[in-house]
Structures are given as C-alpha cells and as structure tokens.
Amino acid sequence: MIVRIWIGFVIVFFAYSLLIYFQADDGNLEGKPDAVVLDGWHTWQSKNCQACHQLYGLGGYMGPDLTNIASAPGKGQVYMDVFIRKGTAKMPDFHLNDSEISHLVRFLVWVDKSGKSRVPGGAVNWSGSYSLDH
Amino acid sequence: MSPFLKLYFRFALLLLLVTLVFGVLAAWAFVMPELFSRYFPFYQLRPFHVSAAIFWIITGASAGILYYKREVLSHHPLKTKYKQVFIILWILSILAIFFCYSFRIFGGREYWEFPSVLSIPLLICWLAFMASYFLPVRSPIHPIPQYVWMWSTGIFFFLLTFIEQNLWNIPWFRESYVRELTIQWKANGAMVGAWNQMIYGTSLYIMVKISGDESMAHSRKSYMFYFIGFANLMLNWGHHIYNVPSAGWVRNVSYIVSMTEWVVFISIMRDFRKRVDEYKKALNFVSYRFVVASEFWVMANLLLALLMSIPAVNRYTHGTHITVAHAMGTTIGINTMILLGSLGYILNVDKYTGGVRNLINKGYNIGQYSLVVFWVALIVAGLLKGYRTAVLDIPDFQTIMQPVNSILTVAAVAGIGVAIGFGLIVFSYFKVLNDR
Numbered sequence A: 001m002i003v004r005i006w007i008g009f010v011i012v013f014f015a016y017s018l019l020i021y022f023q024a025d026d027g028n029l030e031g032k033p034d035a036v037v038l039d040g041w042h043t044w045q046s047k048n049c050q051a052c053h054q055l056y057g058l059g060g061y062m063g064p065d066l067t068n069i070a071s072a073p074g075k076g077q078v079y080m081d082v083f084i085r086k087g088t089a090k091m092p093d094f095h096l097n098d099s100e101i102s103h104l105v106r107f108l109v110w111v112d113k114s115g116k117s118r119v120p121g122g123a124v125n126w127s128g129s130y131s132l133d134h
Numbered sequence B: 001m002s003p004f005l006k007l008y009f010r011f012a013l014l015l016l017l018v019t020l021v022f023g024v025l026a027a028w029a030f031v032m033p034e035l036f037s038r039y040f041p042f043y044q045l046r047p048f049h050v051s052a053a054i055f056w057i058i059t060g061a062s063a064g065i066l067y068y069k070r071e072v073l074s075h076h077p078l079k080t081k082y083k084q085v086f087i088i089l090w091i092l093s094i095l096a097i098f099f100c101y102s103f104r105i106f107g108g109r110e111y112w113e114f115p116s117v118l119s120i121p122l123l124i125c126w127l128a129f130m131a132s133y134f135l136p137v138r139s140p141i142h143p144i145p146q147y148v149w150m151w152s153t154g155i156f157f158f159l160l161t162f163i164e165q166n167l168w169n170i171p172w173f174r175e176s177y178v179r180e181l182t183i184q185w186k187a188n189g190a191m192v193g194a195w196n197q198m199i200y201g202t203s204l205y206i207m208v209k210i211s212g213d214e215s216m217a218h219s220r221k222s223y224m225f226y227f228i229g230f231a232n233l234m235l236n237w238g239h240h241i242y243n244v245p246s247a248g249w250v251r252n253v254s255y256i257v258s259m260t261e262w263v264v265f266i267s268i269m270r271d272f273r274k275r276v277d278e279y280k281k282a283l284n285f286v287s288y289r290f291v292v293a294s295e296f297w298v299m300a301n302l303l304l305a306l307l308m309s310i311p312a313v314n315r316y317t318h319g320t321h322i323t324v325a326h327a328m329g330t331t332i333g334i335n336t337m338i339l340l341g342s343l344g345y346i347l348n349v350d351k352y353t354g355g356v357r358n359l360i361n362k363g364y365n366i367g368q369y370s371l372v373v374f375w376v377a378l379i380v381a382g383l384l385k386g387y388r389t390a391v392l393d394i395p396d397f398q399t400i401m402q403p404v405n406s407i408l409t410v411a412a413v414a415g416i417g418v419a420i421g422f423g424l425i426v427f428s429y430f431k432v433l434n435d436r
C-alpha cells in the first residue's frame, strides 16, 4: 500500500516538473536574451551581486531590490551605470570595465521587462491569492 | 566507529563552527559595512556562512544515516568503498568551494554561490553515498519502518533536486527569466524538503530507540504526516515566488498545498501539554532534549511559515528579514537541534558527567535563549521593512532601512550568543570524539 502511494507521488513529481518546465512561464514579456544580456547575467553571477541585492525579492538583503530599477522614476540606465562604476560606502567598487558595466545594465533592463517585483494591493483577491496580469 | 566515519563527524562539526563564525562576521558586516567592506565584504562573508550552513546540515544528516543504517538496513557486508569515496571526495569538494570564496571566485546563485563546475564532484559524491546506502540492502525489513522511508525519500529527492538546481547550465532554461527563476526556486524549495525528510527521519529514529517503542515508526497518523510532508516537498515551493509573474496555477497549487500543513500544526498544538511533560522528564537526556526542543521550534516556525504562505500576507513579508528569520529559525532551531541530538546520541554523551556535561548544558541554555531573541529581532526587522515599503511606500532605500538597521544590530548581538551557545556544544562534542 505505502509502496504504491510512494510510486504515485514520484510519478506526480515528474509530471508536475514537466508541466512547470514547459508551461510555468506563460508571458515571456522579456523575450529571449541576446548575447549581451547573457554576458551581463554572467557578470551579475561572477561578482555575486545577489549576495546583497534581490531580483523579485530573492537574494541577500543588504542592498535594494533591483528588478525594476531600469524603469523606476528618476532612475534608469545612466543612474545604474554610475552606481556600478563608482560603488558607494556600502557597495564595493568592482573595477568593472565599460563593456561589463553596459552589459550588466542591459541584463537589468531585460529583467525589468519580465514583470514587476512588487505586487499591487489591488491584485489580492477574496481567497488571499493574487491574480497578476502579464 | 570507523576512522572514516569519525573523520566525517569531525568535518560536520567543523562546518557548524565555520557557519557560526561567518554568521557573526556577516551580521556585523551588514550593520557596519564601512568597517568591513575593504577586507571582508558582506558579499564574501555571506557565501561562506550560507554554504557552510547548508553543508553542515547535509553532512550532519548523511553522517547520522551512514551510522544508523548499519543497525537497521544491511545484513550484508558493507560496500565500504563507496562510503570512503563519498566521504573523501565530499570533504575535498567543500574545501574547494571555500577556496574559491577566499579568492572571490563565485558562481553567484542563491545558496549555491560557488562556480557550477564544482557541482560535478558533488554529484559524484551523492551517487556514491546512494550506492553505499542502497546497494548493500538485499531484502528490506518487513514492515519497513517509517524512518527508513523518510531517509530513502530524502536521499533520492536530494539527487533529483540537486540535478534540477543545475539545469540552468543548459541554455534553453535561460531563454525566459521567469522560467529560470521558477525552476531555480522549485529546486531550492524541494531540496529543503528533501533534507528535512532525512533529518525528521533521524529524529524519529532517535525517539524510537530511546523510548524503545517501535510502534511510533508504524502508526497511521505518522504516515499521514509523512505523506503531507512529501506532498509539500513536491508542490509547496511556489510560496517562495508568489510575486513572480509565472502562470497563476503555480501560485494556487502551492497556496493550497502549503495550507495542508495546518493539520500538522494543529496536531502539534493539541499534543503540546503532553510534550511539556515529556520534556520535563527528558531533561536529563541530552540527545532527547535536543529533539524535543526542536519540536517547539517546529511549532513556532510552522506558524510563521503558514502565515507567510498566504499570498496576501506574503506581499508584506517577501523580500524582508522575515524570510531570514524563517530560514535560520528552521535551519538552527529544527535542523541543527536534531543533528546535535543525533550526534549526541551516537557519541553517547549521556554517559559523561562533570565538565563535558556542564558545558553542553550551558551551551544549550545560552543557545536557546539567544536564538529566541535573534529570531524575534529578525521578524521585527522584517515587519518594519515590509510596513515601510508596502504600506508607507517610502521610495528611498536608505530611509527605509534606517530604523530596520537598529533592530538588526540587536539581532547581531543576539547572534553572538547563538554562536557562543552552539560553539560550546561543538567544543564538547569534539572533546568526546577525541576521547573515543
């Protein structure tokens, strides 16, 4: 009996995994990343930016969430460039070259297009869940 | 105990020590970045801390299972070669990871911040561990005790989720950011479920052995809880990414499945009085005391987790230190507590009186009280940040964080207490290991 339930669970796991891989992203507003974005993504990882920053609230908490900084009022690409180039008292200067910086910025512009990190109050429905528009 | 296993226990305890030291350093680098940013920046300390923590848990859990399975599973000569390959390669891989961190070489994924080539030796290690666990078994004992189910489920799903965690290396998975993020947190969330299976299995095993009541491992109720845990392992991880714009059903499946844990919570609440009585009786039993203490932390953290798993609440708590309180509340309060109980049981620390015993008791008390303050401070810090972000809608990060940082200073001070408390226990265990 337990063996059968166990096998059933494992089958559900694999089926649900496939469903997630192929269907979880039904929007793809950001489109496929080009080589520049992928390079920026690589720098984001190799400098471990996520140890201090979050994307969609996920990461370390020392610095701000950067998901939508590219489209935030008063911020945007030049603003990001300055921060990354100079660092601050709290954020180290990584001594990145021009192309690394511009690719990082392009990566964050790409992430910004995928959606909003903050859920608007109006999205919460009666069940306590949200419906997020794409 | 074989010399290999002894080495492995020492290594596990060493990882816990590294976790504690780097946790304290990271916390102070967080509140005083100007002081640390040049030589020990937060982004370097945090990977040391988090990787050491995760490897302490997996190493501690697998160490216990390697030891106990001899009593339970195999009636055949051990395939010790696999075990030895696992132990040696595992230790070397983790040392290589710390070596990379020392030179600021990162792979930069949350919780797995090392270059991803190092996942290859880790994968080989796990396969060797699985070989040493499963291969010697010819005919399983009947009926299979529940802790064996839990260990086996945990070991098998750790393999699956570890592979899944590395799928991003295949370009297709990076074609959509939402897809990549969803799968990353599917793997992370389910992996925590997998190691919890190994650890809860161990906790059940110790309780059965100490009480001598084998029926605990065959009851209907505990099987129901096992399957609730199993379903949550597979399906509840979506509560990490409620705000990510993946398909709506991902969110709803996780919401519904997460809520099944209320059954577990209510049942623990109902048994609360009984537990308090048992706790009083068990005060003299070091290993049992750790296990029972872990149940109080299960209760506290489960309530927090259940609330955070309601999307409407998660809107305020996500991306704040409440997540950190949840992560460390569970990894310290539950996982570390059970693993220290398990190691204490294996080392038979109850035999010792005098110095070692007093040190363990002292460490236990300091650790518990400091952990309460630490945990509460992190929650308060998170609530404050959530309130200032989602309700007051303050745009500037510095302004949001100003009062939050004062509370995090309290957490950083309490963290020193946690480190001293658990450090004393580790120190005592080292002494006992040397005596044997």
Ligand code: HEM
Residues within 6 Å of the ligand: A051, A059, A060, A061, A062, B016, B019, B020, B022, B023, B024, B025, B026, B027, B028, B030, B046, B049, B050, B053, B054, B323, B324, B327, B328, B331, B332, B336, B411, B412, B414, B415, B416, B418, B419, B422
């Ligand atoms: C057995 C002991 C410990 C374990 C198992 C442990 C585990 C963890 C885990 C899993 C995380 C990742 C949390 C997340 O990002 O959501 C974490 C983060 C952290 N821990 Fe610990 N921890 C331990 C002790 C400590 C101690 C004693 C301190 C000292 C105050 C500490 C300070 C921190 C800090 C500052 C972070 C980073 C939080 C951030 O990203 O802002 N930890 N720990």
